[in-house]
Amino acid sequence: MTIHAFSPTRRGFLAGAGLVIGLTLAPKGLFAAEGVQAGGGDALTTLDAFVRIGADDTVTILSKHIEFGQGPFTGLATLVAEELDADWSQMRAVHAPADDKVYANLAFGLQGTGGSSSIANSYEQLRKAGATARAMLVAAAAKEWGVPASEITVSKGRIAHAASGKESGFGALADKAAQETPPAEPVLKDPKDFVLIGQELPKLDTVAKSNGTAVFTLDVTADNMLIAMVAHPDHFGATVKSFDATEALKMPGVVAVKQIPQGVAVYAEDTFSALKGRAALTVEWDMAKAETRSSDAIAADYAKLYEETGLEATNRGDVDKAFGADGVETIEAELVFPFLAHAPMEPLDAVIVKNADGSIDCYNGAQFPGQDKQALSQVLGIDEAKIRVNTQLGGGSFGRRAQFGSPYMREVAEVFKATDGTRPIKHMWTREDDIRGGFYRPMYAHRMKGSINAEGQITGWRQSIVGQSIMGKADLDSTSVEGASDLPYAVENLHVVAHNTQLSVPALWWRSVGHTHTGFAVETFVDELLQKVGKDPVEGRLAMLGNEPRHMGTLKKVAEMADWGSPVPEGRERGVAVVQSFKTYVAQIVEVSVGTDGLPRVHKVWCAVDCGVAINPNVIAAQMEGGIGYGLGAVLFDAVTLGEGGKIVQSNFHDYRSLRINEMPHVEVAVIPSNEPPTGVGEPGVPPIGPAVANAWRRLTGSPVRRLPIVNVVVS
Structure with a gap:
């Protein structure tokens, strides 16, 4: 199965190699299990979860917070870069895998973005991650060069020993640094010594969002993919009493119509056909529990x-x-x-794919990725270990993607479950669905x-x-x-x-x-x-x-x-x-x-x-x-x-x-x-x-x- 339109930043990340580090020990194989791995045949030693240093000297942070315009990619990278003494041009950011333990928001105990907490809960954690990486690189350099670690300096992404004239970038020492024991309590800078924190650094995602290369869920497609749209009631609390799909199935491109708990799903070869098919449906709604007050x-x-x-x-x-x-x-x-209504520019959407081994890949702007993974698992009856939530850039949210129990992802799962699972599904809400969708x-x-x-x-x-x-x-x-x-x-x-x-x-x-x-x-x-x-x-x-x-x-x-x-x-x-x-x-x-x-x-x-x-x-x-x-x-x-x-x-x-x-x-x-x-x-x-x-x-x-x-x- 081929998934198209991956983010350029992710491609750059996959090409890196070297040191991975953070603050909470992660199990071996975490990144491979979550679909985050090194390309180009380079081996990676997984020490931890937040900071990755590539052979090309790039430093990639795994953001536990979704980037939907509020700036965590840039903010979290700044915290790491400050303590690592990296040059800003080295810094990259990608979304972390879905894991409520490793990537928990310290403000509320599970992986998620909300309450304006991204920087507040990460301030010390990500600074420590950067300081830890720096200490391990310095220790590796000291061994390699046979000099005291106390004489080594790090500045703008270069490690140097003035007396011997030795100097190196991060990448050349990354693998050896990975073998060093992380300091139990890395020393953080005094704020008066900050070089990057407090500066108007350019945002890491600005260029891609300006030139159109940034990838949102709306941009993600898969081979042989169906588009699914659901007909919802015009009254909150109403449910499907009966429906007639005769006219919908006559529409060119419409391949199936299925009832799900949330409404009636129309499956088609393309978006236009799905829209036309849904418009042709006849649905009778049960109003017994509907809100009928103005x-x-x-x-x-x-x-x-x-x-x-x-x-x-x-x-x-x-x-x-x-x-x-x-x-x-x-x-x-x-x-x-x-x-x-929240009315983000990108309405709710997701792509779901079943792989040959029975595992599931889901691509969506996940504000609570661990909750989304749990919802998929419960509806599909598949172990969470076989589900990967691949967080994409989000076209806004304002709270919309942070739902209790991930009801949107449950709808996605129900839409997929109603099929035989052989074709990837892109489940989309239109602007009208979003404005009229409640929450x-x-x-x-x-x-x-x-x-x-x-x-x-x-x-x-x-x-x-x-x-x-x-x-x-x-x-x-x-x-x-x-x-x-x-x-x-x-x-x-x-x-x-x-x-x-x-x-x-x-x-x-x-x-x-x-x-x-x-x-x-x-x-x-x-x-x-x-x-x-x-x-x-x-x-x-x-x-x-x-x-x-x-x-x-x-x-x-x-x-x-x-x-x-x-x-x-x-x-x-x-x-x-x-x-x-x-x-x-x-x-x-x-x-x-x-x-x-x-x-x-x-x-x-x-x-x-x-x-x-x-x-x-x-x-x-x-x-x-x-x-x-x-x-x-x-x-x-x-x-x-x-x-x-x-x-x-x-x-x-x-x-x-x-x-x-x-x-x-x-x-x-x-x-x-x-x-x-x-x-x-x-x-x-x-x-x-x-x-x-x-x-x-x-x-x-x-x-x-x-x-x-x-x-x-x-x-x-």
Whole structure:
């Protein structure tokens, strides 16, 4: 069986040889078993799992985190290169094999990418891997040259002994280094001696993604491959009652139609035929367990829960007494947040192949590859040892590929299982499948009441949050209340509760999880309270953040960047927000006018971010810019709506649209220097943009934003 369109970076990796090293001893034969092996007849000694040094001096890191645009290939390679004293031109990166033990995310105990944890959980681990490799290369050089190891230096990928004039690249010593005993505790550099960490190094995947040679799952094909597409119901929770494939099977290129638990699968020789065949199907759906309420009906049901006792997240002081005190102003608000699809550029897809020996190869953008392997094993009834998940570059995710129990991979497996397995299958979702496929950021509703005194001190705060538990919990789900239950502002009287709801709409984390709605609710409400008593939005926040120096630092920096307090051009207004998510602090100021369409026109965004040690400021800035664009599109335009009878309304980018290039504001990013441990940047750029825009809009028009997206409020 021939698989086509392998990544050029992978081909380069397979051509290497030499030393493989890391921090957790891996069993012999690990890489051969996982389809990662040396080419060209060169032998490899497997010591460990993270760093491979080739005979050509290249250094390849095996990334335990998927690269779907957020930068782990570059970030993890930087950590290794720094301690190895490699030259950046030597560095390469590929995805690691699927193994929940060897490649576990230290933040949550299995192999996976999420929670903006890639750099945070790998910072010390990958630095130690680089330092270990360096120590072993130095030990090998000392033996080879008969000189003390203490006299050997390593710089820009060259090992040297000044007194004897001996010098070598890494590759020539790699095999001998592999025989050395790794140091139990490799010595790491003092941060003041960093050469690469903190520099704006070019990303390892930029060239391939720019010239079109980068390979995504969509690019992977196999000889004699069938395309499979599944017809899903228009209502969540509906199942197949019966179907008629007569017309579908008449379509040229369609070879089979099979019912699977998720719907009805159409198999064809090419994508067009699969689409035509699926469109010709007649399916009768069983609606017994379907969600038949509209979004408006669900919102009305949510509102009823405000009167019930909720799950307490935070309860301190006496909120009722605070509200009744003399000299305070009070505000009440109810906010509604819609379902949101992730809408990555590359919809879900996978290629699955059964080999002559009965083993399975699966190619997909695996965010949780170990979970995907387990799902394939369970559905197909094949031992996990005979399944290889080959992680490909992912065309975005924003949480979409990180599903509990890998339901998409279970659908892939069911589609394959329904055949005789003799032909490879490429299982594809269209954009419409993806937008209408569920696993949304849940719909949420907030009821809020707050009091503030003339000095600008918030004296009381009550917040009730209604929505699905993303974690599927019956008790309090911390992801529903994060950012509200741990309010950064000094509020003596605080009461926050949550109400879990049960819907047939599958829920999933969306870029920045709970902060997508709590950040908006908190920051717009704080702003309204401050405006009520005539306090400046920046100074008022700073006065309440005395115990939060990193919040204060980012807020002060962004105010400096925007020259806060200076005159604003006529017809424009500025808004501010500051949100900590995933231990990263981000403050943003926006400048907004009323556009020709009546919507907010965001002209400029200033952004200050404190994410601890900055591994690569260029990547950090890019992630802030991307988060701002993603979050701005969502707050202005995006909602998945259940219409009359619960039928999904939206289907593609024409009615669930992303921010367009002419709508992207100018963004200026400042990365605050820090010696704190590094934290994530993939998600924290998203939460502040929505409330900053809403705050500017309210000050500009006098109308607070109570329901998202803003387009619906303006149009209605």
